Amino acid sequence: MIQLEDVSVERNGRQILKDINIEVRTGETLGIIGPTGAGKTTLLRVMDLIEVPSKGRVLFRGEAPKNESEKLAARRRIGVVFQRPLMLRGTVYDNVAYGLRIRRLSKDEIDKRVKAALSDVGLEGYERRPARMLSGGEMQRVALARALAISPEILLLDEPTANLDPRTSYVIEDLISSAKMRGMTVVISTHDLPQAVRLADRIVIIMDGRVVSSGSPDLLMGSDSDEVREFLHAGMLRHLDRRFIHELTRISH
């Protein structure tokens, strides 16, 4: 679906991504994990054709978009939720409808899709709320609804549950799973290793702008790189904590 070939990104004389080769296969869910500052966000921006790599090529469905209009056409088939999503001016409805209006869909169709997307993310009845007054977690969900409403072929999610409480995180994870079930290709970046294990068919670990390892979740656990194992084990420890906390909240309810 999306292929990065020898992609490097340099900003202000710093190498943020170095010779990245990644293929996102149609229908798969690819997890991108890595410590903070590793370049996950930059990577997703490259995949969304917003960030122009200083080196290398990005192929969308086997072809590298040559000009702005080809990029736009590709981008219109990609849904993305940024790490700290911004709300556009106006209501929740306006935000979810934005992508549909610029694609010139009919009013009825827009209405239908906005309703469906909002109910998918558990925000029924939020249509008329001013989007910028929402809480961080609500904005995150509006951003997801906004991306889903355009029925993208591929969904890029940058730490989609980082701002959410465990309960809402699971709602979102379910949503991602069901999008995946419907055949949507998903790329999800996360700090949260267990989440990557739960959702992803394949995981790419990046550190310091490089792909240090990739493969199925199980395969990675047996990696012979100390760096990778250390990172994964730290992640699994946190996972145990989370399980514990989750258990506690379940009992107390």
Added chain:
Amino acid sequence: MDEITRGFIRAIELILELNPEVIEVTLRSFLIALSSVTIASLINVPLGSLIYFHHFPGRSGLINLIQTLYSIPTVTVGLFVFLLISREGPLGSCGLLYTPYGMIIGQSVLITPVILGLTISALSNVSDDLRDTAISLGADRFQTIRTVIAEARGPVLAALLLGFGRALSEVGVAMMIGGNIRGYTRVLTTAIALETSMGNLEMSIALGLILISIALVVNTVVGRLQEW
């Protein structure tokens, strides 16, 4: 009672009794300034968007130049446009000198830097992330520009209003290009200048009060718009 106090009282009476001359001059001022700001914004808001969205060599120098021209003396613009549209000038054959149309051209030129510069800075204050959000949702170039302008609508409108205020209160262009012809090109500022020099204080105070009130309203609204 001294002359000035009497002047003030008479001036307020002139305004309250809707003196035809006062009304006429005020309306003409409004109309000419409004036309100028309309023309200037039709040209400069799109132009400002272009400059905002494109990175080219000399861009920051250009923006600096535009900002320097905010406070260009009105008589300089008056002279420039005069040379352009006077009988011997390149546009001399259009017969624009000493007409309201000539004034509109002159004021449009005068307020171009303000509107252009403030539009660019209004757009620049919209965060890049917001622009990226629009792009990532599939906006093409034009739709992105529209969204960014919508985000900056308060400051952009404030820029237009400031342009309006400057056009309304300037005297250089109105005098040199308009010629202060009674019933034709006479506006608030040139009327004040003339009435004062003729010792007709009550009339000039009345017009001055109107001008100040308009300026006050404009400034208040501009302040509000910045946060809208």
